Structure formats: structure tokens, C-alpha cells
Amino acid sequence: MAFFHQICRGFSSSAVRAVVIKHVTIIGGGQMGSGIAQVAASTGHSVTLVDTSEDILKKSVKTIEGSLRRVVKKKFADKPEAGEEYVQKVLKNVSTSSDAGSAAQGTDLVLEAIVENLQVKQDLFSHLDKLAPAHTIFASNTSSLSISDIASSTSRLDRFGGLHFFNPVPMMKLVEVCGTSATSQETFDSLMNFSKELGKTPVSCKDTPGFIVNRLLVPYILEAYHLHERGHGSKEDVDIAMKLGAGYPMGPFELSDYIGLDTIKFILDGWRVMDPNNPSFAPSELLNKLVAEGKLGKKTGEGFYKYK
Ligand SMILES: CCCCCCCCCCCCCC(=O)CC(=O)SCCNC(=O)CCNC(=O)[C@H](O)C(C)(C)COP(=O)(O)OP(=O)(O)OC[C@H]1O[C@@H](n2cnc3c(N)ncnc32)[C@H](O)[C@@H]1OP(=O)(O)O
Ligand SMILES: NC(=O)C1=CN([C@@H]2O[C@H](COP(=O)(O)OP(=O)(O)OC[C@H]3O[C@@H](n4cnc5c(N)ncnc54)[C@H](O)[C@@H]3O)[C@@H](O)[C@H]2O)C=CC1
Numbered sequence: 001m002a003f004f005h006q007i008c009r010g011f012s013s014s015a016v017r018a019v020v021i022k023h024v025t026i027i028g029g030g031q032m033g034s035g036i037a038q039v040a041a042s043t044g045h046s047v048t049l050v051d052t053s054e055d056i057l058k059k060s061v062k063t064i065e066g067s068l069r070r071v072v073k074k075k076f077a078d079k080p081e082a083g084e085e086y087v088q089k090v091l092k093n094v095s096t097s098s099d100a101g102s103a104a105q106g107t108d109l110v111l112e113a114i115v116e117n118l119q120v121k122q123d124l125f126s127h128l129d130k131l132a133p134a135h136t137i138f139a140s141n142t143s144s145l146s147i148s149d150i151a152s153s154t155s156r157l158d159r160f161g162g163l164h165f166f167n168p169v170p171m172m173k174l175v176e177v178c179g180t181s182a183t184s185q186e187t188f189d190s191l192m193n194f195s196k197e198l199g200k201t202p203v204s205c206k207d208t209p210g211f212i213v214n215r216l217l218v219p220y221i222l223e224a225y226h227l228h229e230r231g232h233g234s235k236e237d238v239d240i241a242m243k244l245g246a247g248y249p250m251g252p253f254e255l256s257d258y259i260g261l262d263t264i265k266f267i268l269d270g271w272r273v274m275d276p277n278n279p280s281f282a283p284s285e286l287l288n289k290l291v292a293e294g295k296l297g298k299k300t301g302e303g304f305y306k307y308k
Contacts, residue, residue: 018190021190030113042068105132108135115262138159139163139191144214146209165200174201188204222280225284235305254305268287
């Protein structure tokens with residue numbers, strides 16, 4: 001079922017029209033996709049969550065359920081039955097599919113949160129562009145890739161933008177909304193409105209590497225790796241120092257494990273290709289070793305630290 005609604009802002013014939021997003025198809029049921037699905041479903045949106053297999057999707061729904069239970073523990077502290085009702089109501093808003101093509105056919109927004117690899121994202125969007133309705137907006141949750149480069153695989157450059165959420169999505173209030181030079185005002189407004197409907201605070205940013213937050217966060221994390229590799233501080237001391245000295249909730253090594261070391265490696269490798277002479281983007285032996293060993297951080301039970 002397609003949910004195509006428009007609102008008009010202003011009264012002239014040139015009034016800006018924004019698509020009201022009722023149904024969202026989220027591609028990628030990992031950390032970010034399941035978090036976004038949870039928040040969208042909690043705010044009354046119908047969600048179809050897509051991943052490559054039913055097994056992964058079962059895990060995604062379990063993650064959503066677990067996170068919802070953490071939320072209701074606080075929100076419905078004195079009313080456990082109402083809390084359970086809330087969990088079930090939100091879960092009803094989420095359906096799953098391992099067929100991205102059919103999931104894109106009746107939706108207002110396709111939001112991609114798959115692996116941080118340009119070619120893989122382009123292949124996905126190029127495929128979905130042929131199947132999704134004309135009004136459907138496409139958006140990527142990429143942390144580091146150019147939205148224009150991803151959008152170039154489609155014919156809907158005016159209906160394509162960046163919607164960058166933060167991890168853990170249920171807790172982090174920010175969304176970076178990125179329009180390219182081809183993104184229409186209507187699309188940009190729709191993405192801003194959608195972010196607000198999710199209870200987030202959107203900021204507008206340009207299609208530049210890392211947008212705002214990661215442009216500042218990447219050099220910080222990189223410098224922590226290099227400092228540690230030079231033998232100038234243990235991981236533990238660096239983390240304690242940044243928590244107690246700078247007031248960050250997590251130190252850079254804890255945060256890296258939380259983000260996922262594979263994602264960090266994809267970002268670093270990609271930025272090195274763009275800027276090969278920048279010493280900050282030199283490979284980190286430690287990072288490469290951990291990723292090669294499948295130690296990807298919290299999600300696999302081990303990264304810089306052990307979680308089992
Ligand atoms: C050479 C190398 C190259 C390097 C390149 C570097 C690349 C790096 C670029 C990054 C790329 C990708 C990242 C990205 O694009 C953008 C990001 O997302 S960056 C990450 C942003 N996130 C953070 O910075 C998180 C920081 N941490 C925190 O804010 C807190 O630690 C956290 C909220 C996660 C947990 O809080 P904490 O007090 O530590 O633990 P608790 O477990 O007690 O939780 C507190 C509170 O929150 C509730 N809660 C936590 N998680 C969830 C959840 N998933 N769902 C629901 N609720 C949750 C929990 O229940 C607690 O509630 P109480 O009421 O207090 O009990
Ligand atoms: N991890 C983080 O802290 C943040 C990550 N991001 C970005 O979000 C995206 C996803 O990151 P995570 O959720 O951390 O990754 P993840 O590894 O937890 O999840 C990715 C999911 O995508 C699925 N997938 C891969 N290819 C697919 C395809 N072709 N079709 C359908 N599903 C596919 C995988 O099976 C996996 O479940 C990346 O672009 C990342 O840069 C953005 C903000 C924060």
C-alpha cells in the first residue's frame with residue numbers, strides 16, 4: 001500500500017510541498033537500521049525492515065524488543081502491563097522482508113543503513129530506483145561517503161538526501177540532514193520533518209566528507225589510535241582520560257568498539273583513497289589486525305576490549 005501524502009506550506013502556486021512520510025522501508029537490520037526502525041515504529045510510522053536473511057531479521061527484531069524493554073522499564077516503571085502493551089503495539093508497526101525490491105514498492109521513504117561501501121550502496125539504490133514509486137524519497141545513513149556519489153546510481157537526484165543518525169539511535173538526539181546540489185527543497189523539508197517526527201533534533205549539513213560530527217570525530221579517534229600505537233598511552237588510560245578529563249561518555253577505544261571496527265576501517269580506507277598523503281589517514285596496524293581476526297567490537301563480543 002502506498003502512502004503518498006503531501007502538505008502544502010504557504011499559499012502561492014510555488015508553495016513548497018513536502019512528502020509526509022507515513023511508511024518507511026529501512027534497508028539493513030544491523031545496529032543502525034534496527035535502531036532507526038525502533039524509533040520510527042515508536043513514533044507511529046509503519047516500518048518494513050529489510051536484510052539479507054530471515055535469521056538476521058529475527059536478530060534485528062530481538063534487538064528492537066530488547067531496546068524497547070529498556071525504554072519501558074523507565075517510561076512505565078509503575079505500570080508493567082501498560083509497558084508490555086506499548087512494546088507489542090510498537091512491534092506491530094514493524095514488518096520484515098528479505099526482498100528489498102518488493103519492500104520498496106509501497107513506501108514513502110527508502111532509508112539505507114547497509115555496509116559502508118560505495119559500490120554496494122550504489123548497486124542497491126540502482127536496483128530499487130526501478131521499482132520504487134515516483135514519489136518515494138531515497139536516503140542514506142552513510143557515515144562518510146558522498147551522498148551525491150551514492151545518488152548518482154539513480155534517476156531521482158531531486159528525491160535523494162542524507163539522513164545520518166547516531167548510535168545508539170534510541171538515545172542519541174541528533175540527525176544530520178544532508179541535501180546535495182540536486183536535492184529539491186521539498187525532499188529536504190520532508191527529511192527535516194521526518195527527523196522531527198522521530199523526536200530528533202535535525203541539523204542541516206553539506207555533502208562534505210563526514211558532514212559535521214564525523215569531520216570532527218574521525219581525526220580525534222585517529223589521533224587516539226596513533227597515540228596508543230606510538231606507546232604514549234594504554235587504551236584504558238586514553239579512555240579514562242577522555243571520559244574524566246573531557247567529559248565524554250565513552251573514550252575513543254570504547255566508542256570505536258561501540259561503532260564497529262569494520263565500519264571504522266571502511267571509513268579510514270575510503271578517506272585514504274581521497275586524501276592519500278594525509279598522515280592522519282595512515283593505516284592503523286592494530287585496527288587492521290582486529291578486523292582481520294573478526295574482532296569487530298561490541299557486536300561480535302570483542303574488539304579493542306572483550307565483552308563476553
Ligand atoms: C585509524 C582509524 C581511523 C578512524 C576513523 C574513525 C571513524 C569514526 C567515525 C565514526 C563513524 C561511524 C559513527 C557515526 O557515523 C556517528 C556516530 O554514531 S558516532 C557515535 C555517537 N555515539 C556516542 O558518542 C555514544 C556515546 N555514549 C553514550 O552516550 C552512552 O555511553 C550510552 C547512551 C551509549 C550508554 O550510556 P551509559 O550511561 O554509558 O550506559 P547505560 O547502559 O547505563 O545506559 C544509560 C541509559 O541509556 C539507556 N540505553 C542505552 N542504550 C540504549 C538502547 N540501545 N536502547 C534503549 N535504551 C538505551 C539505558 O537503558 C540507560 O537508561 P537508564 O534510565 O539510565 O537506566
Ligand atoms: N555503527 C555506527 O555507529 C554508525 C553507522 N552508520 C552507518 O550506518 C550504516 C550501517 O552501519 P551499522 O548498522 O553499524 O552496520 P551493521 O554491520 O551493524 O549492519 C549492516 C547490516 O546491513 C546488512 N546488509 C548488508 N548488505 C545488504 C544489502 N545489500 N541488502 C540488505 N541488507 C544488507 C547486513 O546484513 C547487516 O545486518 C553504515 O553506512 C554506517 O557507516 C551511521 C551512523 C553510526
